[in-house]
Amino acid sequence: MDTLSEWVINTQNLSKTYKGVTALKSLDLKVPKNSIFGFLGPNGAGKTTTIKLLLGLTRPSSGNGTVFGQDIVQGNVDIRKRIGYLAQNPSYYTYMTARETLRFRARFFYYGPKTSLEERINETLKLVGLEGKADRPIKGFSGGELQRLGIAQAQVNYPDLLILDEPAANLDPMGRRDVLEVMERLRKYATIFYSTHILDDVQQVSDNVAILNHGKLVAQAPLEELLSNGDKIIYSLSLEGNTQNAAERVAHLSWVANLQTTHKNGTASWQVTVSDDRAAKADLLRIILGDENLAVTDFRRKKYELEEVFLQIVEASGQDLVKGAHDG
Amino acid sequence: MAESALLYRVHERGWRSGMTNLLRKENGLWWNTRRWWVQSIVWYFILNGLVTLLLWIIPALDPGDSPAIDEIYGVFFQMWPITTIGVMVLMQSSVVSEKQSGTAAWIMSNPVSRISFILSKFIANTFAILIILVGLQGLIGYAQFSLKAKALMPMAPYLRAFGVLSLHLVFYIALALMLGAIFRGRGAVIGISLGLLVFQDLAS
Structure with a gap:
């Protein structure tokens, strides 16, 4: 087992076709150790298919991949010993309580004195804030409580890799904040690979990002690199006069x-793309202010939001796909 | 969040992965709930209720109208094919409901082999059904006939009959699990099992 590899997940040309429909096309994904890796894409992009392939829950049509250096087809049971997984729409046994659910899952991984196991379960319940509801049947849990339970059950075996499929979907802002906090807390213990289309969350917690569209990987980079948008430097100004x-x-x-x-309500907005950031920093504002007929009300170096970059990439890749289909 | 020194890693490998935990859960569904005694009472009334009526209640009410033990013995054994239908009803949703609700997918995301998932259901359900439907009801029937005859009934033919019946039920438990693994609906599981039972009956 390649435990020394810097990649926790590494796939080559991983593809999946369901009844003639391609869900995933030649995916080359590399997830570094101890990262919080955001796996983005519109609905139906192939995110859940990828996760199922990584867990060995479905077999690839072609290509291959490894998790912790182990083949995802041959070694999937061993891989799952080191993984915690939260599905997009998780289902648990509704006759069990939260505590029983965690106990049941923990026993797939551990045996030993009951007190030690219960200690582990209590600690996990506390982590997700479910101590007060631990002994209630989960049949009556709200969506947010079920999602917390989902994270708890994924974490109870202290996994080296947490795979979370849309962990903050269907949650109110408080629930989302809580989930992100839990992810932050777990960052130092595990690699977290999670799919989402809530881009604000990704920008808050992720350090690496991959974007999937129509089953194809269209971008993969550290978040900072992606937000720099190809080193394009733009200064944004608002002027009057x-x-x-x-x-x-x-x-x-x-x-x-x-x-x-652009002009709106007597205010001009400028987007100045520069090739020399040092010169722009030193001279741009000074040159503009040299004109006494105008006033600068706002001046800043433009920072890209993930949403903007995501839309650019997804739309560009969508156009490429359409063009490719016409050319083909 | 350091690993607890007192907990040990489970070392089940290959097809046995997850077996102990799944078997504990499946056994718990029978023995840690009221299911075992509810089923015991239900099957007592279905299989032994008529025997109790014919052997004890009717003779007590009308001493001149009590059927011979041999006839009641025959009636008792004619009741047993109904256990096959009982097995189909009990087993029809064992796998299918887990597939429909999504719990099967959750289980399979753990270190669990597909064989363990099905085999744990087979072992736990076979054990429970043979004890509750065959062992317990057979014993109650044997006790009733022996008490009425005021002597122990011949054991060997009785055991042979229940041995064959057990094999028959085990076959239908396995069939229901296999069909549950293949199909997504309960209708197919119970329909095919029932069809086979009818065919078997017509062919014999």
Whole structure:
């Protein structure tokens, strides 16, 4: 077993076809150890299929993959010994209480004195804030409570890898915050691989991101790298007054690659794409303010939001797919 | 969140992965709930109720109208094919309901082999059904006839009959589990099992 590998998950050309429909196409995914890896994509992109393949719950049509260096087809039972998994729509035995559910799952992994096992269960219940409801049948649990139980059962074996399929879906803002907090707390103990389409959450907790669209991996990078949007540097300004002369001057600067202007309610908004950040920092605002006919009400280096990058990538990949289909 | 020194890793491998825990859960569904005694009472009335009526109640009410023990013995054994239908009803949803509710998928996301998942159901249900339906009811019937005859009934033919019946039931338990693993609906499980039983009856 390749325990020294830096990749917890590593797939090559992993593909899955269901009755002639391709759910996943040649996926090359690499998930580094101890990362919180956000696996993004629109509905039907193939996220859950990928997770099922990694867990050995379904077999790949072609390609291969490893988790902890073990083959996902041959070694899937051994892989699952080191994994905690929360499904998108999890189902548990409704006649069991939360405590019984955790006890049942823990016994797949551990045996030993009852007190030690109960200690582990109590600790896990506390982690997700379900101590007060531990002995209630889960039949009456709310969606948020079930999701907390889902995280608890995934965590009760102290997994090296947590796979969470849409962990914050169907939760209210408080529930989402709690789930993210739990993930943050678990970060130092395990690698967390989770699928979602709530991009705010990803931006808050993830350090690595992959984007899947129509079963194809369209981006994979550390979050910072993805948010830098290909090292494109853009300064964003709001101006009032006559901006025409200033715009001409800025557009002709050697380190300005592009200038986009829009006007609304007497305010001009500029997006200045620059090739030399140092020059822009030093001179851009000074040059603009040299014009006495205008006032600058806002000046900042544009920071990309994940949502913006995600939409750009997904839309571009969608156009490529359409083009590919027409060419084909 | 350090590993507790007092807990040990389960070391089940290959097809046995998850077996002990699943077997504990399946046995618990019979023996840690009221299911075992509810089934015992239900099957007492179905299999031994008529025998009690014919051997004890009717003779007590009308001493001149008591059927011969041999006739009641025959009636008793004619009741037993109904256990096969009972097995079909008890087993029809064992796998299918888990597939429909999604708990099967949850179980399989643990270190569990598919063989363990089915075999644990087979072992636990076979054990419980043979004890409650065959062993207990057979013993009650044997006790009733022996008490009435004021002597122990011949044991060998009795055991042979129940041995054959047990094999028959085990076959239908296995069939229901196999069909449950293949099909997604209860209708197919009970329909095919029942069809086979009718065919078997017509062919014999």
